Amino acid sequence: MSELRIGVVGAGLMGADHIIRIQNRINGAIVTAVVEPDEGRAKSAMENAPAAKWYPNVEAAIADKAMDAVLIATPGQFHEPVLLPALAAGLPILCEKPLTPDAASSLRMVEAEVATGKQFIQVGFMRRFDAGYENLRSLISSKDQGELLGLHCAHRNPSVPESYHNDMLIFDSVVHEIDVVRFLTDSPIETVEVKHMKRNSNNHSGFSDPILVLLKTKSEVLATVEMNVSVKFGYEVKTEAVFENGIAEIGRTSGMTTWFNGQISTQEHMSFKTRFAAAYDSQIQRWVTATKQGKIDGPSAWDGYLAAAAVEAGVKALNTGTLQNVEYAAKPDFYK
């Protein structure tokens, strides 16, 4: 199958990051267009996308048939003027969250998509792809520990830029929990309420954070969200789920910790396939990349020989019960 030709709209931080991702880590896709009014920014991002062409606006890229699909990475207020022509052109779209900044404009996008008769738009709520949230959602829908009763979420940032302002606490940050609470519970959010914790003096932008947001779903699950953008220690996103019979937490360990039946547990691997999945992927990806440059990027034949010599001594040690010295040939200059 040929490569999917992607046009990335917006070459700021997120756009530039997505370009690197598609070029270096995503299989079966290639960046062929960068849509960005600022030519300097576009050209800088395009250093990581040798096959891409620059377009100042999405209409020009569409007219040029420059892409099979669109990834929108501009700020939310600029999504609508990209979404509409892309939908009109019948292009699949991955649109960074939020879809648009308010409900009325989002509903217009929904209506525009419905009018095409096909689902073209996917929204970039990437938490749904995080293993922790996936595990937690499965646990909730399994009802293994009874009904879900509540969620305690925390979203903590070490700091935010000067440009970050009060309402962004909700529309830029809590929006993730707003999506994920519904994703986890499969029930719409019915009420929202905001409480203030004591103000953090690290926040130099004048507004008051952290806040505590109370979300209640139609299914009566109460979710508390601590939204905290100035807490220097690090970046933490976690959710503790309260079931009728137990507790589960994600985001603090890899995977999930559970409090069930008097035991606090995390899951152990059962095979090297999961334990070393990332290592295998990384090994092959780095080898592919190095090979294209006429190099290797990992253990050499000499490493293989050294291991073979020690293994041979090891087998002898195993079979004789005695200490074995390992003898090695001299290392060729070639490997130095």
Place this chain on the structure above:
Amino acid sequence: MSELRIGVVGAGLMGADHIIRIQNRINGAIVTAVVEPDEGRAKSAMENAPAAKWYPNVEAAIADKAMDAVLIATPGQFHEPVLLPALAAGLPILCEKPLTPDAASSLRMVEAEVATGKQFIQVGFMRRFDAGYENLRSLISSKDQGELLGLHCAHRNPSVPESYHNDMLIFDSVVHEIDVVRFLTDSPIETVEVKHMKRNSNNHSGFSDPILVLLKTKSEVLATVEMNVSVKFGYEVKTEAVFENGIAEIGRTSGMTTWFNGQISTQEHMSFKTRFAAAYDSQIQRWVTATKQGKIDGPSAWDGYLAAAAVEAGVKALNTGTLQNVEYAAKPDFYK
């Protein structure tokens, strides 16, 4: 840049797994040849490699110019007859561990490679690509906690197939620690000794495991390796490093746990870029794959609208200090 055309030699468990990996997760590479004497096994694996052609032996694939590079995934005793023609053909090679089963044959491979004047061979010691081992190696070479004094390794499998036999404890399993101990210490292993723990009656193959292997490097680091292939609970590979001033452990948590200066610590994220790296990659990869099939595979525009409506209520709740109800339009049948 065009795709690297890979010939996979051996379509058993590991080979079939690598084919899926290259097709689905590795960027910039494609499987174009499957070299495997057993036609049925080859054809079965090739279901995941639509662009691949079957060859009964590596010479045929080379003659056909079927590949730019070779990935060898046969058992170790069959590596030499593949390595030699591939080297002769000037093909880059990723060779699953071990390079070959004994020191004499491994040294022949080294000599054959040296004779070509270029490094073509990389050996598949994939642990070097595991984040834990990478972190630990950096810590050791930094000498932040003084010299490394010893390593306590454990390699635990729930069970092994009937065909697994005594010497494989060393050449198939401990071989990983043999490579990684040298990788971590940058010093060759000088002596090997094997002790027996009490025999595990879960082991139905007649030999005695678990064993304790003592490896001593030239740099005087003593490594203990518990090799345990019958301990039902799960699959665990871990290493505890003893420094002059502290302790570090990998393989039990993601990343590394340290015992330094009276504190037991793991590292926290400092940015969403690391916290959600895997989620972003997974999101884009699944979207690319779905898009090629004319679908989406993630949150829809309707999800985007629902979030926008709740965000709007949330901003109002923030600014008024009151509880806000969230109102939604009716869900179009289109999204049901």
Place this chain on the structure above:
Amino acid sequence: MSELRIGVVGAGLMGADHIIRIQNRINGAIVTAVVEPDEGRAKSAMENAPAAKWYPNVEAAIADKAMDAVLIATPGQFHEPVLLPALAAGLPILCEKPLTPDAASSLRMVEAEVATGKQFIQVGFMRRFDAGYENLRSLISSKDQGELLGLHCAHRNPSVPESYHNDMLIFDSVVHEIDVVRFLTDSPIETVEVKHMKRNSNNHSGFSDPILVLLKTKSEVLATVEMNVSVKFGYEVKTEAVFENGIAEIGRTSGMTTWFNGQISTQEHMSFKTRFAAAYDSQIQRWVTATKQGKIDGPSAWDGYLAAAAVEAGVKALNTGTLQNVEYAAKPDFYK
């Protein structure tokens, strides 16, 4: 100094437990009176207090000069009629929480104590004596991580008896957090609000739990308290503290876990004195108890000999670098 003679008022669950504690684990005190209208219950508890005499009411015990101090372990509504005569008699009092069930009666107790001119009453908010809360309070007052901004508390019980009813969520259970939030913040609670999580069907008493209680202190710290009395998995009491620069949590590990400067940490011991403090205490206490019964309760001289023999071999192994067999004399029947 002679033993403090304690009168325990109430021989129900808590009272009986305190009697055992004072007799078996508390140094310098002895139970000399059990005040309890139910004679059977009194006599049953007195099996663990051989020096105690039974009194049907506190006035009788006071008249008999039966005690130097009073420990009140009856339900809260019966505290006032014990507190007043004990205060009048000038007896030191440890009064289980709550002091009394409502503010007006508590204020009367305060006024009665003030009138005596001396502090006789201590209230049994035992969380203040928990190492976790002590550590957290020190951290808060140190301001090492900036100001405290908020607290997330959870108090989870596997189940409660049928007699437990709705208001007890607050006056019997949340009362602990009400005290401890003030203890931690050194600031009075100014507002209280209660939200409901989805109802737990494990709760067969008809009321709705879990609840979320929002406490705001005068110092503007917001504390959330999940009060959950039907969550089968176990008994958990934890508090997560949100500071300007970091996070600390108590109640999940022994001691405290901190999220500071990109590190998630717990404290390591620095000496055997803390690592084995409880073991030393337990050893001596059990030896004292056994000695009074003409027995030992721990390793015997024979154990001491066996260790000496192995140590001797070990020193030889250390000094020769060889494997040493350990030889033992035959075990005397005496130790069998």
Place this chain on the structure above:
Amino acid sequence: MSELRIGVVGAGLMGADHIIRIQNRINGAIVTAVVEPDEGRAKSAMENAPAAKWYPNVEAAIADKAMDAVLIATPGQFHEPVLLPALAAGLPILCEKPLTPDAASSLRMVEAEVATGKQFIQVGFMRRFDAGYENLRSLISSKDQGELLGLHCAHRNPSVPESYHNDMLIFDSVVHEIDVVRFLTDSPIETVEVKHMKRNSNNHSGFSDPILVLLKTKSEVLATVEMNVSVKFGYEVKTEAVFENGIAEIGRTSGMTTWFNGQISTQEHMSFKTRFAAAYDSQIQRWVTATKQGKIDGPSAWDGYLAAAAVEAGVKALNTGTLQNVEYAAKPDFYK
């Protein structure tokens, strides 16, 4: 029952510590004699034992009938001359480890005790009283996870005094594992072997540590002991037990961590009785001590009143669903 009158022999670090323990935390015992040739050291320790009398040697204390039982806290080489007269006098003895420094003298002690016809001697291997070791021993004898196959022990000290020398690695430090390995396995140690890790340059005493001691029991359990006395980070004593079906570790968390059936688990409390056992004990002990001094040492009646006022508001908040302000009376000067 009257207090057990204990004579403490040796008023060095350990002896002085035991005196404080018996006076302040041990129920039913009192220090009535301090046996110590160094009068200054004796008098200093006796500041914590107001009822004790000083004796320069044990014979004098015995002649004076100064004690009901003896606690020996001198170095091991001085135990025999105290043990023999104490045995002759028929006094119960708690003897700090080791019983004596070598096997021959230990066997003499055993024979002397056997000759009395009664067990008078208990040896101070206090690890047997540690909750972790107790849990692990129960798990081993239950055979719930199959047979025990091996043990990995580590005993790590931040540093040792200048006077600490090579053989003390075994007779002073590893002696604990020598006892506890037999305690855990109920099988004598048959062979001992010592390996060296790389030397720690923190060790200024000239000998080489850390060492790895291999202990093999008659039951074929192999125990590895890392003995490490110069590793600055802290004090850690841990044991990892390898069973046929799983793994258990003690000494890193409170209690025990297990790797069973694909789950990594620690035990949760099921009741406040275990969760707050130490807090209850501490509360009562501190109250008893304060009461004897005419004080309280914990929450006052005023704290009780403040809680009652907030509880009252909380119950109202629960029953009305509204935010409640808490009103307080003015604080009497009396409590300031």
